[in-house]
Amino acid sequence: MPLSPEQQAEIDALRATPAPTLRAVAPGMERHLYVPQPVLDHGFVRVVDYMGDDAAICQAARVSYGKGTKSVQNDEGLIRYLMRHWHSTPFEMCEVKLHVKLPVFVARQWIRHRTANVNEYSARYSILDREFYIPAPEHINSQSKVNNQGRGELLSPEDSARVLEMLKADSTRAYDNYEAMIAEDGIGLARELARMNLPANVYTQWYWKVDLHNLFHFLRLRADAHAQYEIRVYAEEICKLVADWVPFAYRAFEDYRLGAVTLSAQMVEAMRRMLKGEEVTAENCGMSAREWREFMGVVDKS
Numbered sequence: 001m002p003l004s005p006e007q008q009a010e011i012d013a014l015r016a017t018p019a020p021t022l023r024a025v026a027p028g029m030e031r032h033l034y035v036p037q038p039v040l041d042h043g044f045v046r047v048v049d050y051m052g053d054d055a056a057i058c059q060a061a062r063v064s065y066g067k068g069t070k071s072v073q074n075d076e077g078l079i080r081y082l083m084r085h086w087h088s089t090p091f092e093m094c095e096v097k098l099h100v101k102l103p104v105f106v107a108r109q110w111i112r113h114r115t116a117n118v119n120e121y122s123a124r125y126s127i128l129d130r131e132f133y134i135p136a137p138e139h140i141n142s143q144s145k146v147n148n149q150g151r152g153e154l155l156s157p158e159d160s161a162r163v164l165e166m167l168k169a170d171s172t173r174a175y176d177n178y179e180a181m182i183a184e185d186g187i188g189l190a191r192e193l194a195r196m197n198l199p200a201n202v203y204t205q206w207y208w209k210v211d212l213h214n215l216f217h218f219l220r221l222r223a224d225a226h227a228q229y230e231i232r233v234y235a236e237e238i239c240k241l242v243a244d245w246v247p248f249a250y251r252a253f254e255d256y257r258l259g260a261v262t263l264s265a266q267m268v269e270a271m272r273r274m275l276k277g278e279e280v281t282a283e284n285c286g287m288s289a290r291e292w293r294e295f296m297g298v299v300d301k302s
């Protein structure tokens with residue numbers, strides 16, 4: 001993720017000019033302001049701006065004139081209560097604006113989260129950099145046999161090397177042709193047309209602004225083990241930022257969303273019968289085979 005010296009200088013200049021403010025400041029987030037956190041081989045996430053802190057959630061919940069804070073324990077208790085009972089709007093009072101650099105195929109998954117504001121780097125106006133996501137060998141897997149939407153075993157070292165060769169060669173050739181097509185002293189094709197030649201592993205960038213409630217929704221889906229690795233690593237990086245920004249809210253999110261499970265009525269009934277000592281099986285539980293497997297994955301981690 002090499003930043004150019006000019007980009008680094010802009011970041012340094014911003015960090016060197018703090019301004020006094022009456023607004024709520026989250027010390028944990030101030031540390032991260034403007035600093036890019038590397039993700040994948042050329043990507044990053046960095047905080048451009050944020051609004052609110054844990055106290056702002058309580059302030060909104062109490063519709064308070066002052067800080068809204070009764071005591072630190074009260075604040076954490078209230079935030080946990082709100083999260084547990086799906087009171088979402090107080091969390092919408094906090095916002096964050098991120099600058100993200102990510103491969104286009106990751107951006108396609110990310111953009112499905114509609115409850116955010118996005119402004120993407122224009123490849124009609126600007127020339128995209130020669131930067132392509134090339135996975136590390138430990139992330140090159142075969143198609144999963146059990147989950148159509150996932151990865152299975154690692155490829156053999158020989159096959160993995162072949163895949164890497166193909167990815168690198170195709171990316172290089174596509175970019176060489178992109179450059180040849182847009183060359184002003186050559187063909188001079190419009191950038192908005194030439195970009196169609198670039199593969200989905202080329203990097204794009206955007207500003208992404210979202211409130212905390214919808215960010216938690218994004219993180220629950222994308223920091224989950226079922227999410228594709230290449231978007232999950234971004235979500236995991238954002239989790240670290242959020243943990244420093246709103247520590248009470250993040251802990252509540254970990255406990256009541258990220259680490260929690262939803263049980264269907266049949267699953268709750270099966271659990272009750274099990275606790276009474278009854279033998280509950282796939283045949284007598286009233287669930288489909290797949291649901292039963294998912295249920296067993298929750299109750300039996302051995």
Ligand SMILES: Cc1cc2nc3c(=O)[nH]c(=O)nc-3n(C[C@H](O)[C@H](O)[C@H](O)COP(=O)(O)OP(=O)(O)OC[C@H]3O[C@@H](n4cnc5c(N)ncnc54)[C@H](O)[C@@H]3O)c2cc1C
Pocket residue numbers: 112113114115116214217221222226227228
């Ligand atoms: C593991 C995984 C696999 C996926 N596989 C596929 C796939 O194969 N194909 C595919 O197309 N997508 C796929 N998706 C994308 C998924 O279907 C959602 O589009 C994506 O996760 C965004 O979720 P969302 O709509 O809840 O989020 P947001 O768009 O942020 O919306 C948040 C919530 O706001 C509400 N909302 C937002 N907009 C509207 C609206 N217009 N109308 C009503 N309610 C609205 C809904 O309650 C929604 O849950 C996958 C996602 C995951 C995590």
